[in-house]
Amino acid sequence: MVVAEHGAAAPPARTGDRPFQLLLAVMAAAVPVIIGAMLIALIAAAWPAIQRFGGAFFVTSTWDPVRHEFGVLPFVYGTLVSSALALVIAVPLGLGVAIYLSELVPGRLRAPIGFFVELLAAIPSVVIGLWGIFVLVPWVRGTLGPALRSAFGVLPLFSGPPLGIGMLTAGLILAVMIVPFIVAVSTEVMRAVPRAQREAALALGATGWETTRTAVLPYARSGIIGAIFLALARALGETMAVTMVIGNVPQIKASLFAPAYTIPAVIANEFTEATSDLYVAALIYAGLVLFVVTVIVNALARLLVSRVAAGPAQIRE
Amino acid sequence: MEGRTAVLIDRTLGIRAEQVHAWFDRLHALRGITMTIPERKVTAVIGPSGCGKSTFLRCLNRMHELVPGARVEGRILLGDEDVYGPGVDPVLVRRRVGMVFQKANPFPTMSIFDNVCAGLTLAGERSRRRLETVVEQSLRAAALWDEVKDRLQKPGTSLSGGQQQRLCIARALAVSPEVLLMDEPASALDPASTLRIEELARELAKDITIVIVTHNMQQAARVSDLTGFFLDGELIEFGSTNELFTKPQDRRTEDYITGRFG
Amino acid sequence: MGIRYQVRRATNAVMAAVTLVCTVVVLVPLFLILGFLARMGLSALNWDFFTQLPGAAGEPGGGMANAIVGTLVLVALAAAIGIPVGVLGGTYLSEYRASRLSTAARFTADVMNGIPSIVMGLFAYVLLVLPMRRFSALAGGVALGVMLIPTVMRTTEEIVRLVPQSVREASLALGIPQWKTMVRVVMPTAAAGIVTGIMVGVARVAGETAPLLFTAFGNRFWSRDLLQPIAALPLQIFAYAISPFEDWHRQAWAGALVLVALVLLVNVAARYAAGRQVKLH
Numbered sequence: 001m002v003v004a005e006h007g008a009a010a011p012p013a014r015t016g017d018r019p020f021q022l023l024l025a026v027m028a029a030a031v032p033v034i035i036g037a038m039l040i041a042l043i044a045a046a047w048p049a050i051q052r053f054g055g056a057f058f059v060t061s062t063w064d065p066v067r068h069e070f071g072v073l074p075f076v077y078g079t080l081v082s083s084a085l086a087l088v089i090a091v092p093l094g095l096g097v098a099i100y101l102s103e104l105v106p107g108r109l110r111a112p113i114g115f116f117v118e119l120l121a122a123i124p125s126v127v128i129g130l131w132g133i134f135v136l137v138p139w140v141r142g143t144l145g146p147a148l149r150s151a152f153g154v155l156p157l158f159s160g161p162p163l164g165i166g167m168l169t170a171g172l173i174l175a176v177m178i179v180p181f182i183v184a185v186s187t188e189v190m191r192a193v194p195r196a197q198r199e200a201a202l203a204l205g206a207t208g209w210e211t212t213r214t215a216v217l218p219y220a221r222s223g224i225i226g227a228i229f230l231a232l233a234r235a236l237g238e239t240m241a242v243t244m245v246i247g248n249v250p251q252i253k254a255s256l257f258a259p260a261y262t263i264p265a266v267i268a269n270e271f272t273e274a275t276s277d278l279y280v281a282a283l284i285y286a287g288l289v290l291f292v293v294t295v296i297v298n299a300l301a302r303l304l305v306s307r308v309a310a311g312p313a314q315i316r317e
Numbered sequence: 318m319e320g321r322t323a324v325l326i327d328r329t330l331g332i333r334a335e336q337v338h339a340w341f342d343r344l345h346a347l348r349g350i351t352m353t354i355p356e357r358k359v360t361a362v363i364g365p366s367g368c369g370k371s372t373f374l375r376c377l378n379r380m381h382e383l384v385p386g387a388r389v390e391g392r393i394l395l396g397d398e399d400v401y402g403p404g405v406d407p408v409l410v411r412r413r414v415g416m417v418f419q420k421a422n423p424f425p426t427m428s429i430f431d432n433v434c435a436g437l438t439l440a441g442e443r444s445r446r447r448l449e450t451v452v453e454q455s456l457r458a459a460a461l462w463d464e465v466k467d468r469l470q471k472p473g474t475s476l477s478g479g480q481q482q483r484l485c486i487a488r489a490l491a492v493s494p495e496v497l498l499m500d501e502p503a504s505a506l507d508p509a510s511t512l513r514i515e516e517l518a519r520e521l522a523k524d525i526t527i528v529i530v531t532h533n534m535q536q537a538a539r540v541s542d543l544t545g546f547f548l549d550g551e552l553i554e555f556g557s558t559n560e561l562f563t564k565p566q567d568r569r570t571e572d573y574i575t576g577r578f579g
Numbered sequence: 580m581g582i583r584y585q586v587r588r589a590t591n592a593v594m595a596a597v598t599l600v601c602t603v604v605v606l607v608p609l610f611l612i613l614g615f616l617a618r619m620g621l622s623a624l625n626w627d628f629f630t631q632l633p634g635a636a637g638e639p640g641g642g643m644a645n646a647i648v649g650t651l652v653l654v655a656l657a658a659a660i661g662i663p664v665g666v667l668g669g670t671y672l673s674e675y676r677a678s679r680l681s682t683a684a685r686f687t688a689d690v691m692n693g694i695p696s697i698v699m700g701l702f703a704y705v706l707l708v709l710p711m712r713r714f715s716a717l718a719g720g721v722a723l724g725v726m727l728i729p730t731v732m733r734t735t736e737e738i739v740r741l742v743p744q745s746v747r748e749a750s751l752a753l754g755i756p757q758w759k760t761m762v763r764v765v766m767p768t769a770a771a772g773i774v775t776g777i778m779v780g781v782a783r784v785a786g787e788t789a790p791l792l793f794t795a796f797g798n799r800f801w802s803r804d805l806l807q808p809i810a811a812l813p814l815q816i817f818a819y820a821i822s823p824f825e826d827w828h829r830q831a832w833a834g835a836l837v838l839v840a841l842v843l844l845v846n847v848a849a850r851y852a853a854g855r856q857v858k859l860h
Contacts, residue, residue, distance in 0.1 A: 016756055016758040016759065017756055017757050017758045019758075020757075020758035020761070020762075021671075021675075021758070023667060024667050024668070024670055024671035024674070024675075025671055025675075025680060027663070027664050027667035027668035027671060028667075028668040028669075028671035028672055028680055028681065028684040028732075029668075029680060029684065030664050030668060030728065031668065031684045031687045031688045031691060031728065031729060031732065032683050032684055032687045034691070034725060034728070035687050035690065035691060037702075037706075038694075038698070038702045041702055041705040041706060042698075042701060042702065042705065044705070045701075045705045045709070092601070093601045093604060093605055094601075094605070095601075096597060096598045096600070096601025096602070097598065097601050097602045097605050099598045100598035100599060100601065100602045101602070104595055104598060104599075113602065113606075116606055116609055117605065117606070117609075119609060119843075120605075120606075120608070120609045122782065122783070122842055122843070122846055123609075123612060123786075123839060123842070124785075124786025124787070124788070124813060124838060124839070124842065125786070125787075125788065125789075126786070126788045126813045126816050126817050126820075126835070126838075127612070127616070127786070127816070127835040127838060127839055128612065129817070129820065130816060130820045130831055130832065130835050131611070131612045131615055131616075133820055133821075134615075134619075134828070135611065135615055176608045179605050183605070207587055207588065207590070207591035208591055208595065209590060209591040209594040209595065210587065210591070212594075230693065233693045234693070236695070237693075237694070237695020237696070237697065237698070238695070239695065239696070239697045239788070239789040240788045240789055240813075240817060244817075244820065244821065264695055264697050264789065267697055267701070268697060268789055268792055271704075271792065271793045272792065272793050272796070284701055284705070287697065287698050287701045290695055290697075290698060291694060291695075291698045294693060294694055294695055294698075295690055295693075295694065297693075298689070298690045298692075298693035298694075299686075299690055301693070302686070302689050302690070
């Protein structure tokens with residue numbers, strides 16, 4: 001037998017396996033480590049305020065930096081109400097779009113429409129806020145506000161002059177920002193409902209809407225609820241667009257026309273102006289609260305979404 | 318008598334399996350296989366689905382243990398070295414015992430050229446001239462050279478199924494293995510390509526030991542010098558192909574080759 | 580057919596119309612925003628915008644040159660942190676899918692993706708700005724980088740998972756060790772998809788304002804080094820938008836147009852990269 005003249009290079013070394021696996025593991029471990037570090041860092045930095053105010057922080061309405069009295073109730077109120085308003089607007093709208101995209105849209109239009117909805121999600125918050133200040137606010141002040149006032153002005157919800165900036169506008173702009181999430185996740189979840197389920201309903205003589213209502217929506221329900229939770233978490237933490245249109249006044253009023261303030265907004269506005277250590281600690285305390293709440297809401301959302309056949313619509317092994 | 322592969326292969330060896338057992342977790346897939354695979358012959362391994370023939374093949378190049386929960390016991394001697402001996406590096410074993418798979422698996426991001434010499438490049442071979450020489454030799458040995466010599470830079474996946482499989486054979490030969498294992502290499506191919514693969518196996522056997530797993534008995538009869546019949550993880554019978562097919566000694570072998578089951 | 584049937588048919592038609600109306604309503608703000616951006620932004624764009632530093636308060640003129648460069652610098656910093664950790668970590672998640680570390684990392688990454696960006700800024704503040712006693716580009720880059728990690732990690736995991744086992748086996752059977760199989764065969768096969776994930780993450784991070792408010796802080800002038808405050812496009816847009824000056828409002832629109840164009844460009848590039856991904860099934 002001819003001895004080969006091309007003697008291949010010596011077989012590759014084996015020693016690389018363990019170090020490489022270790023490197024990968026360390027990188028993956030970075031994520032839980034960072035979350036842990038965040039929690040510790042925030043608690044540590046907020047400690048002076050935690051010690052001083054404790055739980056009273058959440059139920060006191062006074063936010064007085066001069067007298068060192070800090071209570072976040074107005075901000076909690078503003079955050080919750082603006083987010084709730086956003087959900088009330090965005091969930092029906094988003095579900096409507098999701099139903100359209102998953103059940104009704106002509107095939108060729110699904111991709112373009114989906115693309116545009118994604119586009120809305122890609123626009124930075126500050127740009128939406130910019131549009132909010134110069135387009136949405138005047139519209140609320142000049143058109144929507146007076147219309148609501150004349151129709152429902154007797155309710156405390158719509159009392160007072162519509163200034164343009166305020167809770168209502170904040171709710172509207174948050175709705176614009178969270179609707180793409182609801183649409184994207186809900187559409188995916190609904191499209192993942194097996195054909196057989198729809199066919200079962202149709203074979204019984206159900207109309208399209210009835211099929212959707214009885215076969216698709218119940219099956220996709222936990223996924224849709226998960227989508228709502230995700231959208232809620234987003235709304236709670238949204239900063240820029242909200243602070244540009246909500247008025248930034250720490251008060252609790254019944255009217256949706258009144259200016260308000262949210263936790264992210266107050267941190268954004270006052271952090272660099274904070275004159276004393278306690279002031280900074282109080283703001284970080286507020287941030288800590290936001291952190292914990294959004295983590296919980298997110299965790300719940302993920303658990304719900306993973307229950308349905310979730311994940312990217314690709315073939316899994 | 319030397320074939321086209323001679324220039325690539327430094328040496329070839331036989332394999333002797335001694336009391337080889339294999340498990341998938343609790344499933345006892347191979348039970349005490351003892352078998353001698355002579356050098357420079359085609360040895361076929363046949364049997365019904367689930368009999369352990371592919372598992373056996375994967376024990377020969379230490380691929381079986383890559384499955385989580387898999388385990389092997391026994392000795393497998395390549396020449397006179399036990400590939401499961403203490404301190405033996407499986408990576409080195411796999412370089413010496415090459416494998417071609419049921420479905421051709423060229424690397425999707427590489428050209429034909431890069432696919433063939435992938436084993437060498439990844440091991441650090443840098444000389445362009447050497448790579449070009451080896452690529453041509455390997456493609457000739459795999460009877461593919463004439464068809465691709467003008468388009469070596471095209472993607473490996475641009476070839477037909479039969480060509481892709483020959484590409485994989487060329488790739489396996491390029492690292493100069495001492496034995497070549499073929500796991501049902503033609504089962505995903507059309508009859509014409511299948512015949513070419515079978516011819517190739519016979520041609521390669523002039524220079525390198527071939528072990529081929531097949532579920533197609535006619536193929537085994539056409540292609541191999543020796544045949545082993547597996548059933549339920551056991552080696553029922555092993556001998557020259559002619560004798561096994563014309564005068565099987567075990568009742569179960571006879572039942573299988575006459576089509577009474579499997 | 581009775582009245583019941585007519586009602587059901589009518590309901591069906593009405594609901595179909597309702598969903599269509601919803602779709603239109605949802606798309607209206609998108610086109611309004613893009614429209615206003617185009618109209619207000621284009622008219623304010625000029626050569627000065629791209630080359631000048633911001634002018635003094637109240638005075639017309641000036642530009643956002645430093646802010647544009649600042650955004651690029653911050654994105655580069657974020658990428659330097661986010662890409663290695665994200666890609667390598669994501670590879671771990673896909674290769675050792677069931678390990679406890681994987682489960683923990685996957686879950687926390689998803690959670691992290693939902694944490695408000697302003698809280699990320701607070702973290703970077705406590706970690707870097709407080710000890711260093713100054714705002715810096717580094718702190719801003721870290722805040723953005725930490726946001727990038729979980730995004731890139733999950734998208735990398737998804738795409739590497741899709742690389743078929745047969746590709747790995749082909750390499751292992753040639754006697755290539757496991758780690759080299761990963762680095763030289765599996766990851767290159769998934770490369771385009773990984774790049775797509777990175778670009779989508781970068782586009783998101785480039786538009787963030789809140790985490791930069793008290794880390795990068797903003798700068799009226801050019802920054803000399805990474806340990807100084809640095810201007811950024813989103814910060815500048817915000818500052819100008821809430822100011823009382825007309826001219827600055829117009830510049831805010833111009834800045835917004837440039838920012839959105841940047842984000843869109845990266846998204847388009849990401850789609851292009853996705854198209855180049857080798858089919859994996």
